[in-house]
Amino acid sequence: xxxxxTRRYALVLSVLAFLFLxxxxxxxxxxxxxxxxxxxxxEWYSGLLPYRLLLPTQLAILLIQAKVSTDLFRxxxxxxxxxxxxxxxxxxxxxxxxAAMVLRYVLTMAWYPERRWLGMGTIPIVFHWVLAVYLYxxxxxxxxxxxxxxx
Numbered sequence: 001x002x003x004x005x006t007r008r009y010a011l012v013l014s015v016l017a018f019l020f021l022x023x024x025x026x027x028x029x030x031x032x033x034x035x036x037x038x039x040x041x042x043e044w045y046s047g048l049l050p051y052r053l054l055l056p057t058q059l060a061i062l063l064i065q066a067k068v069s070t071d072l073f074r075x076x077x078x079x080x081x082x083x084x085x086x087x088x089x090x091x092x093x094x095x096x097x098x099a100a101m102v103l104r105y106v107l108t109m110a111w112y113p114e115r116r117w118l119g120m121g122t123i124p125i126v127f128h129w130v131l132a133v134y135l136y137x138x139x140x141x142x143x144x145x146x147x148x149x150x151x
Contacts, residue, residue: 001144006075007073009072009137009141010072013069013072013138016065016134017066017069017134023044024058028055030044039123043123044123045123045124067079079142082142086142086143088143090142091136091140093135093139094134094139098128098129101125101129104125
């Protein structure tokens with residue numbers, strides 16, 4: 001893979017990470033500062049994890065995404081190494097993850113028609129799609145055949 005191709009992956013992954021960062025910041029602004037021009041807190045998350053656990057998890061994801069982007073932009077580091085099995089696993093997981101969120105969206109819209117199309121509860125679903133696409137792109141990069149061999 002050429003340096004230009006690696007940088008394209010870095011750019012795509014960085015844009016997806018930035019979208020996720022915007023979501024995390026938006027939710028934090030509502031949670032901690034009561035910002036009223038953004039959707040209310042119940043619209044930001046499903047409540048599966050209490051926010052006191054969700055926020056650190058989101059920050060950890062963002063740190064990992066920053067490391068991936070940094071390594072790819074520099075062209076070296078642990079995230080630039082070929083790992084075909086990891087790449088395949090990431091792609092498969094991302095497809096299942098994305099499909100599960102499509103199913104979640106369809107069921108939410110069927111059970112709660114008042115939420116159609118971008119009503120309450122859709123923000124987390126949309127950003128799960130962003131994370132699934134991120135994982136797919138990372139899997140494509142990681143699983144490429146012409147990467148430097150793993151050391």
